[in-house]
Structures are given as structure tokens and as C-alpha cells.
Amino acid sequence: MSDHPIVHIRNLCYSIGPKPILHNINADFAAGQIHGIVGPNGAGKSTLMRTICRIWEANSGTIEIDGREQRQISRRDLSQLVTLVPQESRVDFSIRVFDFVAMGRHPHLHRLQWLQSHDLDIINQALAVTDTECFRDRYINQLSGGESQLVSIARALVTEAPIILLDEPTSALDIQHKLHIMELLSLLKQQGKTILMNIHDLDLARRHCDTLTMLRQGRLYYQGSAQQAFSSEHIREVFNVEIEESTTAHGISLLFYTS
Amino acid sequence: MKSSPGWQRERLRAVVAVLVVIGVLLAGMVFSVTIGPWEIAPAKIGRIAIEMLFGSAAGSNDPATAIVWYGRIPRTLTGVLVGFALGCAGAIMQGIFKNPMASPGIIGTSSGAALGAVLAIYFGLAAGSLYMVPLFSVSVAFLSLLVVLGIATTGGLTSRYTLLLGGIAFNAIFTALTSVVIVLSTEQFEMARKVVSWLMGDLNNRSWEHVVIIAVIALVALLGSLLFARDLNIIMVSEEQARNFGVNVGLSRNFLLFFSALLTGGAIAVAGGIGFVGLIAPHMMRSFVGSDNRILLPSAGLLGAVMVVYADCLVRIVGSGGLRIGVLTALLGGPFFLYLIIRDRKKYVYF
Numbered sequence: 001m002s003d004h005p006i007v008h009i010r011n012l013c014y015s016i017g018p019k020p021i022l023h024n025i026n027a028d029f030a031a032g033q034i035h036g037i038v039g040p041n042g043a044g045k046s047t048l049m050r051t052i053c054r055i056w057e058a059n060s061g062t063i064e065i066d067g068r069e070q071r072q073i074s075r076r077d078l079s080q081l082v083t084l085v086p087q088e089s090r091v092d093f094s095i096r097v098f099d100f101v102a103m104g105r106h107p108h109l110h111r112l113q114w115l116q117s118h119d120l121d122i123i124n125q126a127l128a129v130t131d132t133e134c135f136r137d138r139y140i141n142q143l144s145g146g147e148s149q150l151v152s153i154a155r156a157l158v159t160e161a162p163i164i165l166l167d168e169p170t171s172a173l174d175i176q177h178k179l180h181i182m183e184l185l186s187l188l189k190q191q192g193k194t195i196l197m198n199i200h201d202l203d204l205a206r207r208h209c210d211t212l213t214m215l216r217q218g219r220l221y222y223q224g225s226a227q228q229a230f231s232s233e234h235i236r237e238v239f240n241v242e243i244e245e246s247t248t249a250h251g252i253s254l255l256f257y258t259s
Numbered sequence: 260m261k262s263s264p265g266w267q268r269e270r271l272r273a274v275v276a277v278l279v280v281i282g283v284l285l286a287g288m289v290f291s292v293t294i295g296p297w298e299i300a301p302a303k304i305g306r307i308a309i310e311m312l313f314g315s316a317a318g319s320n321d322p323a324t325a326i327v328w329y330g331r332i333p334r335t336l337t338g339v340l341v342g343f344a345l346g347c348a349g350a351i352m353q354g355i356f357k358n359p360m361a362s363p364g365i366i367g368t369s370s371g372a373a374l375g376a377v378l379a380i381y382f383g384l385a386a387g388s389l390y391m392v393p394l395f396s397v398s399v400a401f402l403s404l405l406v407v408l409g410i411a412t413t414g415g416l417t418s419r420y421t422l423l424l425g426g427i428a429f430n431a432i433f434t435a436l437t438s439v440v441i442v443l444s445t446e447q448f449e450m451a452r453k454v455v456s457w458l459m460g461d462l463n464n465r466s467w468e469h470v471v472i473i474a475v476i477a478l479v480a481l482l483g484s485l486l487f488a489r490d491l492n493i494i495m496v497s498e499e500q501a502r503n504f505g506v507n508v509g510l511s512r513n514f515l516l517f518f519s520a521l522l523t524g525g526a527i528a529v530a531g532g533i534g535f536v537g538l539i540a541p542h543m544m545r546s547f548v549g550s551d552n553r554i555l556l557p558s559a560g561l562l563g564a565v566m567v568v569y570a571d572c573l574v575r576i577v578g579s580g581g582l583r584i585g586v587l588t589a590l591l592g593g594p595f596f597l598y599l600i601i602r603d604r605k606k607y608v609y610f
Contacts, residue, residue, distance in 0.1 A: 055499050075502070075505045077505075084503045086497070086499065091357075091495075092357060093357075093359060106506065107504055107505035159504070
């Protein structure tokens with residue numbers, strides 16, 4: 001683990017028309033850690049991710065990726081540094097899982113270049129890591145929510161980007177699949193990836209994230225260790241609910257919310 | 260490895276499908292040049308083609324030479340290239356609009372191209388130069404595509420729902436304007452007849468100039484769009500994801516739109532209104548060769564060529580002047596489109 005911030009955000013503002021979505025965000029994300037971003041719906045979590053990988057252009061402020069100002073990096077180079085795993089990929093065409101995952105090699109290939117054996121190795125490795133080899137020949141629109149999320153993560157791995165952004169990777173999944181995804185993310189962290197993820201499940205965030213960033217109404221409310229983030233004051237301020245922690249007879253700690 | 264059994268089977272199917280389409284196309288071309296009031300044996304047609312190609316029959320007075328070389332062969336080749344252009348344009352549009360039901364006819368590009376061409380005919384520009392009709396139809400087609408896309412796009416996302424509604428509106432507007440031009444032109448009977456017959460799709464009296472125009476357009480647009488075909492593979496999943504993988508979405512999309520307008524406008528300029536080829540050809544080929552646009556674009560073009568060449572043959576055999584290619588493709592394509600809608604109606608409930 002290193003404390004060197006691989007993503008360094010200063011005075012970031014983003015607005016759609018007159019409506020500000022992100023307001024003067026200052027945040028740092030260290031390399032090789034799992035960073036959770038939490039906040040109520042509409043707090044600007046997804047927007048923050050999309051400005052980091054420059055799907056949307058920030059109005060003002062700077063984002064440094066690995067020490068370089070993001071806007072100075074070409075789109076192609078940037079997509080080899082940071083990649084987004086979207087919440088859902090709904091496609092109307094029949095695309096095989098293999099071809100879908102292979103799209104991650106796009107930034108590495110020249111305009112007329114087809115996949116080389118080196119690319120095939122990387123794709124197969126990503127399918128193996130995410131445990132999705134078995135449905136490589138299936139169509140992407142036939143997969144369940146959990147399977148489709150794994151395939152999207154495989155596609156992100158194929159870009160070889162050291163920073164992976166995940167937009168609510170677990171929100172549509174059952175508990176087993178949630179845990180599976182979190183285990184996979186821990187494994188990726190061990191391999192040196194930096195992971196930023198939007199997450200609604202605070203319990204999951206507390207268990208698996210190294211740091212937590214709390215957003216409220218487009219502003220940064222808190223950034224720091226995940227353990228300290230869960231004071232009842234923070235939760236009340238950000239989510240407008242009361243939090244109560246209790247430990248069961250079996251020693252499992254649970255969070256309860258009341259309005 | 261990539262060569263899993265499923266993948267190999269799929270590749271074999273794609274190769275067989277393309278070979279079959281090429282074979283059917285060649286057979287159709289041979290059949291097409293033998294059709295006509297004059298019966299000329301295929302062997303003689305072959306001999307004439309070879310002699311004219313290699314210059315040994317220059318100055319020949321045989322009427323069969325004129326019929327074959329200046330009539331049937333250019334007609335057939337125009338049909339092949341027009342079908343190719345329409346199939347290819349449809350495949351590009353389905354990718355850009357992320358919708359397997361998009362096609363030049365549905366989102367108003369064809370009617371825009373038709374309006375442009377009719378305007379060129381009405382203002383007498385067509386008489387001056389053979390290139391004015393293609394120029395006008397391509398320009399109006401491209402303009403209509405940009406406007407429809409502009410209307411359907413907010414915040415970088417294109418709504419399919421708005422797109423189809425916009426297409427309906429533009430189809431209505433362009434068709435109405437075309438009708439105005441037709442009504443205005445009825446004072447000159449010959450021009451009105453020309454406009455109306457052309458609108459229904461027509462390959463009569465196509466010359467080598469027509470072949471050259473559509474050949475150049477088809478070649479330029481095909482090669483150009485192949486440069487962006489891998490970008491299109493990701494754009495058709497999501498524009499956001501395309502940007503995430505380093506695609507310059509605006510640039511790629513505008514080039515692809517321009518090429519699809521070029522193909523649609525060019526095809527309509529030389530052959531008139533031939534509908535549904537751009538919808539059906541990519542749709543059918545997709546199930547054989549998959550959704551990789553680097554393979555789909557040329558394959559859909561080949562199937563489009565097959566459709567137009569056979570429609571032209573059928574029109575000449577059973578049509579006896581009354582049936583037009585555009586009418587025939589609509590008569591066959593309309594029910595096919597209905598079939599697609601009924602088959603997929605559950606899928607499109609939510610849009």
C-alpha cells in the first residue's frame with residue numbers, strides 16, 4: 001500500500017446547464033486501495049466517476065491521474081490508465097461475451113489492427129480471473145445481473161488500466177453475488193489495482209473499503225478511513241437517517257437504520 | 260484460446276453464409292443480363308462482355324453488342340451497387356442508432372435524399388449534369404440525418420424513441436415537400452412522369468455513367484466506414500463506453516453518418532426510391548455473421564445487392580411495365596418488418 005495519491009482532485013466543479021452537480025470537490029485516492037464513494041441518490045457519485053475518466057468534461061478544477069493533468073492525456077492513453085465499469089450494459093444486439101470483453105483492447109489497437117495473440121492471452125486471463133470463461137460463447141443480453149457485472153469487470157481488466165471505477169457494482173445483486181464481487185475486488189487490489197466504487201450498501205462498504213468518501217448534494221462531506229466514517233453524526237448529516245450498531249449473540253456486528 | 264468449438268462453428272457459418280450470398284449474387288447477375296425482349300444466349304453475352312472489355316469489338320455493328328454492353332450490363336451493375344450501398348448504409352445506421360430496426364427509410368434519410376433528387380430534377384439541374392442529382396440527394400440526406408440525430412440527442416445520449424418519432428416527422432415533411440414539387444411539375448407532363456416513375460425505384464436506361472457514380476460512392480463510403488467499423492462496434496453498445504475506451508465518439512459518429520448518407524443518397528440518386536433493403540439486409544446478415552461491423556458492413560452490402568438484382572429481374576419478368584423495384588421491395592419488405600416487430604414486441608415495450 002502506498003499513500004501516493006494516484007487520483008488527485010482539486011476544486012472540481014461540474015454542472016449541467018445552470019444546475020450544479022459537483023461543487024468544489026477536493027479529494028485524493030491512494031494507489032492500491034479500495035475506495036468507497038457513498039452518498040444519497042443524486043449526491044453526484046456517478047458524475048464524479050464520469051468526470052474522473054473524462055466521459056464528461058469537468059467545468060473547472062483539475063484532476064491529476066498518476067501525476068499527470070487529465071486533460072493533457074490523450075483519450076486513448078487515458079483509457080489505458082482509468083476505466084469505468086458501468087452499472088448496467090443493456091444491448092439490443094446479440095454480442096458474444098468474448099467479443100464484448102475484447103472491446104477493452106480497443107485503446108491498445110491501431111485503427112485497422114485485429115486482435116493479436118498477445119491480446120487473446122490478456123482476454124483469456126481476464127475471463128479466468130473473473131470466472132467467466134464458461135459463458136464466453138453466450139450472448140451478453142442473456143446473462144443475469146451478476147454474470148453481466150462480472151463480464152463488465154473482465155472487460156475493464158482487459159484494458160490493463162491500473163485504476164478501475166465501478167458504478168454501483170453490487171446494487172442489483174443478491175447477497176451471494178455481492179460477496180463474490182467484493183472478493184474479486186479484494187483480489188484485484190492485491191494485484192495492485194486501485195479501485196473506486198460507488199456503493200449504497202454501507203455495511204459492505206465498511207467491511208471492504210480502505211477509505212470512504214461521502215458526498216452530499218454535490219459537495220464532499222467526508223473523506224477518510226472507512227471505520228471512522230460511520231459515526232452517527234455523519235450518517236445523519238449525509239443520509240438523513242439514524243444509525244444504530246448492534247452485535248448479535250454470534251458476535252456479528254450489524255447496522256440498523258431508522259428515519 | 261479464442262478457437263473454442265462454439266467460436267469455430269460460428270466462423271464457419273459466417274464464411275458459408277457469405278460464400279452462398281456471393282454465389283447467389285453472381286447467378287442473379289448472369290440471369291439479369293439474359294432478361295429482355297431480345298433473346299441472347301448467355302455464352303454470347305459473355306463473349307460480348309469480354310470483347311468490349313478488351314477492346315477487340317470496338318466499332319461492332321451487332322445490335323446485340325449495344326443491347327448487352329450499353330443496356331443490360333450497366334443496368335445489372337447499377338442494381339448490384341445500389342443494393343450494396345443500401346445494405347451497407349442500413350448496417351451503419353443500425354449501429355449508430357443502437358437499434359436493429361433503424362434504416363435509411365425509417366428515420367427519414369431516404370425521403371430526404373428523394374426530396375433532394377426531385378428538387379434537382381425540378382429545377383432542371385439534372386439535365387445540365389448527371390452529377391447534380393447525386394449531389395443534391397446526398398446533401399439533403401446528410402442534412403436530414405444531422406437534424407434527426409440532433410433532435411434525438413440530449414446530453415450525449417441518443418433516445419431511440421425520439422429518433423423514431425423524429426424520423427416519422429421528417430418522413431412526413433419530406434414526403435409532403437416532394438408532393439409539392441410533383442404537383443408543381445405536373446404542368447410539364449414529361450417531367451412529372453419522370454419524377455413519379457423515378458420515385459418508385461427504377462433501373463431502366465441506366466448507363467455506364469450511373470455505374471461509375473454509384474461505384475465510386477460505394478467504394479469510398481465502404482472503405483471509409485471500415486476505418487471506423489471497430490469504433491462502431493463499441494458505439495452500438497454505448498456511446499459512454501466508447502468514450503471510456505478512448506473512441507472519439509463525435510468524430511467517428513459524424514464520419515459514419517456522412518458515409519451512410521453518401522450511400523443512401525447515391526443509391527437513391529441513381530435508382531430512385533428503393534425501400535426496406537437497408538433494413539432487411541443487415542438484419543438477416545447479422546444472424547449469420549454476427550455483429551462485428553468490420554464483417555457485417557460488406558456482408559450486408561452483398562445481401563442488399565442480391566435483393567435489388569433479383570427484385571429487378573422479377574419486375575422485368577412479371578411486371579410488364581406496371582411493377583417497379585421500389586414497389587416490389589416495399590411489398591415484400593413491409594410484411595418482413597411487421598414480422599420483426601411482432602417477434603420482438605416484448606423486447607421493445609420499454610424502449
